[in-house]
Amino acid sequence: VTGGAPDEPPLRLPDRELLLEQGAAIVREAWRSFDRFRPGQPAIDATLADLLATGLPDQPTDVGESLAVTAEVLDQSLAQPRPRFFAYIGGAGLEVGVLADFLASCYDVNLASWAGAASEIEAQTARWLGEFLGYPAEGGFFTSGGTLSNLSALLAAREQALPGARSRGLEGRRVAAYTSIEAHYSVVRAVEAMGVGAQWLRTIPIDRERRLDPVALDEALRADRDEGILPLAVIATAGTTLTGAVDPLDDIADVCAEHRVWLHVDGAYGLPAAAVEETAPLFRGLDRADSVSVDAHKWLYMPKACSVILVRRLESLHAAFGHEEAYFPHDDDRLHAADAGLEYSRPFRALKLWLAFRVHGAAALRAAIARNLSHARLCYELASAHEDLEPLPLPPPLSIVPFRHIGGDARNREILRRLQQGGDVWLSSATIDGRVHLRPCFVNYRTTDEDVHALIDLVTAS
């Protein structure tokens, strides 16, 4: 498709109203198919496999046919919004979020500098999210994921602990950061990327509930201070990826206050549960953190990607990321959005969360999270009651429910392989205390109790 007459702009789509309808029909079919589980997972068929091996097309291909092929490609991909996708920490592709992404992409605003109402929506959504979670955010920045949000937080912490480090480097200072042995590896990547070095990430032991031990943290900080090592930040996890454990934030905040160390809470997965009555007490002390990360593309059901770093003081982000460039001057002392984060060009990620809060309301989001918590409880009860299954000794704090078949590691791997071959349910595994577990995670608003029963039935029949 190259366009019409010579003075017409190139790259125009013919019949675009018709194509819009075709696109809408694909979405309609996808939504219908996500409403309930789909038995099996189609393999990539031979025709599509041939097509996927072809070289760069120099000449146009019919756009209607190309869209139809795209629908097939997507149908033969693993889609996390399906209600029986329990692997890793899934995404749910909230419908209003899909519409928001479509519109945001259409307008393609530049959020590096002030972009009118879109910039105001980013700021408002960060405030709403803080309110939802019970965190007193002065501001925030939307990023591509927890990995980038955690790195941004640690860069802000470094600048506070060692002002000027962003330009002068560490100048030979020995520095360290502190997190639990079960923190997400994005924390390791952050210290690697910052040039601190992974060996200077102190991994603190955990208690029986797999939560960071604040006494051990205090000892580690003292030992380092005695050695002249400068603590940059403590990273607590509010919902670990392995088991959903929530570190004791209030006790950790006490230790951080005593040592005057930045407290970052990695709530990429679990933090939305702070908004729900039954789990809110687990997050006591959250309001004392200097920064928090939360991935709205996990347990707030948004399509990827939509992560947010929230901070108590917006100035802490500006100190770490502000820039004055000849081609990007500041008028009237107004800072650019890009002065608060690592990314310059980025999509309008806030729109989907803003629309979700507006269209559904915070109460419905809280109810959906509470429903996922009930799926986790049901899964734990069913696994506990089954003679061949063995869950972890304590009930799940959030919505991750590791359990294993008593037949041993090889048996659990075999179950996983068979389930993935069948495709009726999608699970991943995790090694906990040296033993292979199946590890469902419930973060999908489409999942039902029937799906949870099916999961247990399929595991025990495999």
Ligand SMILES: Cc1ncc(COP(=O)(O)O)c(C=O)c1O
């Ligand atoms: C606790 C935690 N932190 C950070 C991340 C990384 O998030 P992302 O994949 O959005 O970069 C994850 C991902 O699962 C996580 O569970």
